[in-house]
Amino acid sequence: MAKGKPNPKGKTEGGGIQFERRDEVLQLFKRSAEFYEDLLKENERLRFQVAQLDQERGQLRRGLEGAGLLVELEKQVQQLEVERRSLLERFSAVEKENAEYATRYAEIEEQHNTLANLYIASFQVHSTLRFREVVRVILEIAINLIGIGRMVLYALDAPHKRLVPVTGDGIREALDFAALPTIAVGEGVVGAAVANNQRYVADPPLPDSNPLAVIPLVVDDKPIGALVLERFLVQKNAWSPVDFELFTLIGAHAGTALVASMQRADRPDFIPAIERLKALLAEEE
């Protein structure tokens, strides 16, 4: 190549070319630097995104874990609700049982009270063969166990078919039995009760009910008199179940006790001999 010949790439073959290359290299470095900067920015952006995703993933995981706990808690709540309902049902059943026991207890108490009254009334009626004592016991039963404030005991005058007042009791008032009229069997409430051998009870008793009750006194199904209950004690205004049981007892036992005591009064020194007892037993057989 000839010296000084123009170079297609520049007039100055020596320093010009060097300058161009230098610029090219600088440009290259500049682009590289820009590229690198871009890479760094991209890297930073991606790292930021990764961090964000990590954070979101953490939140999501915690959310999922929270949701699991919630589900577990809901399950427990449901179980507890089932247990609660079961306990409420059991509680309700126990309450019902308690109420039934309380009712039963009250019934047993009432039965116990009735039996005690009947036992004592029966015991007392048959505790003596003295006529006045038997009469006193009959009146006492009516006053103390039934709550009667005024009553009259009638004896049957069988030949004349009349009921004759023999005794009675009235709280705070003296009954003049002599002034009381006799009653024909079949006449009025008292006479009819004796004629039919069927007790009369004003039930429910009204303030003007008189008599309140008529209890025929019978021996072997035959009337020998009647206990006529005329007035309650001031604190009583209605019958109780035990009263009806006592009516039955008085009707069945008082007559027998009265007749036995009258027979005993006729023969005060009578003591049955063993031969007589044996004969009576043989008759029974």
Added chain:
Amino acid sequence: MSQIKHALVVEDSPTMRQLIVFALSRIRNLQVTEAEDGVDGLKKLSQQKFDILITDINMPMMDGLKLVSMVRRDEVHKDIPIVIITTEGAQEDRQRALSLGANAYITKPIQAPQVITKVKDLLQVP
């Protein structure tokens, strides 16, 4: 072991007395002594210390109200709980008995649980 308590029942009617004693027999550790009227009641009270007195009002010899007023003046028994069981159901009778020193007033006919509850309350026993 619970302490034995002693009750005195003053009632002239054997029927009623038996019913009250029967009811009181359901109270554990309670020993019951019976008296037929107020005079008999005072005699029994002078012989023994009682924890409760149960008395009727209408009785021969000495009525229940007289007995109550005498017991309240007695040094040994002046603080004894007193239960009246009576046929007298009027309000003035009740007031009179309570003013004389009775602690409870029960009218006849009695219900055993009513008597038992009242006596237990006054004796402070279960």
